[in-house]
Amino acid sequence: MKAPFYSSLSSGMRDWKLYRLMLKIRMSEQKIIDIYPSDKIQSPIHLSIGQEAVAAGVCLALKSSDRIYGTYRGHGIYIAKGGDLGKMFSELYGKETGCSRGKGGSMHLSAPEVGLVGCSAIVGSFIPVATGDALAAQMRKDSRVVCSFFGDGAVDEGVFFESVNFAILKNLPIVYVCENNGYAIHSKVLDRHKQPSLARLVSGLGLIGKRHDGNDAPVVFKTMSQAITQARKGKGPVFLEYMTNRWHEHVGPGTDYQESYHSPKDKENNSRNDPIKKMEKILKKRKGFSLRADILKKEIQNEIDQAVNFAEKSPFPSLQSLYHDLYAESR
């Protein structure tokens, strides 16, 4: 067997890649926040600022032939899996050149060419779908793995347990990535579960579940890499619970720390656990960090400006396209 591809990344390279992905997510979403008051983006936005390490660590550990499924909080994984930034901004603008032709909006990003199959706005709904993708991988003897992203709220749904049970039963090559940001809208995990460790919820079904720091990108990368190795070897599914923090309101560009659902310490705790600052702490020990970081930020800003420009200049879909793609053409 060939060595897993990630082991070929030196940790220095890896850390810079993680840093770059996280910065790209943060800066892109910052741009979305800046644009939002103009009403050019008429689509509800669920930001992943604060949760960048999960998207970056998980996606960097995957190959582009590996397939992922996400939720309405999808900008981060879209970017981390390598989705085209121009097509993402176009999608938010509802333009013809958007990744879902302007029909899906922020909640329904897709980039099948790099393995993001799609994102759903119905909580938990893609967990079985991702599981079915893994079933196909197994039946077709493809070496790819599937990764299903969802929040701490999705494990409330019965369909989560039904899917996980089937995956264990069939030893499917899937990694379930639960981004536990502490809240489902305004509701805490403890308001919805007696067992606060979501990783333990599945152990009774026979699934290996582990909880990790989801704000530490190298930790996410390493633990995900191990899970992928197991799944790819046919040793069955893994459940990873990454503890992380959502900085913004559930939906929308603002913050809502003043609201009663937040613990008073949330704001301070969030900035103390800033995944980007954590990464910088590691990288700062290396030579030439600030110069390199400056160049990187300029490069990313440039990419974002081009992406926004592309979205602005792109046309809206034609009115006939309203009727397109309802059914696929028969092949």
Add this chain to the structure above:
Amino acid sequence: MKRMNYGQAIRSALLHSMEQDSSIFIMGIGVDDHKAVFGTTAGLVGRFGRNRVFDTPISESGMTGIAIGAALAGMKPIHIHIRSDFLYLAMDQIANIAAKWSSMFGGNASVPLVIRSIVGRSWGQGAQHSQSLQSLFMHIPGLKVLMPTTPSEAQGLLIAAIQDPNPVLIFEHRLLYDIIGDVPDTPTALPLGRAIIRRKGSDMTLVAGSYMAVESLKAAEFLSKHGVEAEIVDPVSLVPLDENRILASVAKTGRVIVIDSSWTTCGMSAEIAALIVEKGFHFLKAPIRRLGMQPVVCPVSKPLEAAFYPNAKLIAAEALTMLGRDFPKTPAPELLNTFKGPF
């Protein structure tokens, strides 16, 4: 009379009913948070406590069954969904259990359950957060289906739904929440199965419910300036349906457009058109016309979204076509949608 908006009227109905009857309780995602389902449950935790007003895990199917069980055992649950789209997850319990119970067991017991859900249309809600599912539930015998348009109806029909011994679904349209209207000083139940005549007219009948009644009113005002008087019948209660009022209006005008906030195929508009054909065919001077969402998935892109939904302009144009008249060339700003968002 008091003046309040649609959401406040719903809240007052909940407050009033819960004060009268201690078996009533409210459950649903976010009912206890600071947004309080568009304000409709604001302050109710403080007033009635967490036993009677509580958040649930995101488990629509299970929670619906749990509500049904509680209803069978003497409680009166009100289950709230901030988007109607989530009702698909509760479908089995609603359609196979709640709807069937009374009949399946020969009337031994019934399920006094109220399900409130909000049609999420505003802007950019897209495929899975915008659907208006009244027709699906109309199809299933054993359920009652309400679609109040004004604050007073929202209040009165909610009280009636709570008092009803059967499962009742109420569809509240997001775009109605900003409407302000008169409601009685003491909240009182309105009878189910009574349509409302929103406007009198003799040239044609527009049967339109929920937010489409609002768009139809705009269209009717415009038409009136151009010499056409449209009568608007708002069914308000879809099951039971006020067949007589609809037929009486058609008998008077002979022309009908049925407008729904959802798709037309097998929908509320199809059902009402079938009713008119079956029982009022001889009144008709022209074929019935129907308007609804385009038969596709709701897009996010602004121009597509605008073309997807029926609106006042489309209703006015359809009415004029029916009368063999051209759409006037004068600008008609009153026909435009004014919702600014976000949602």
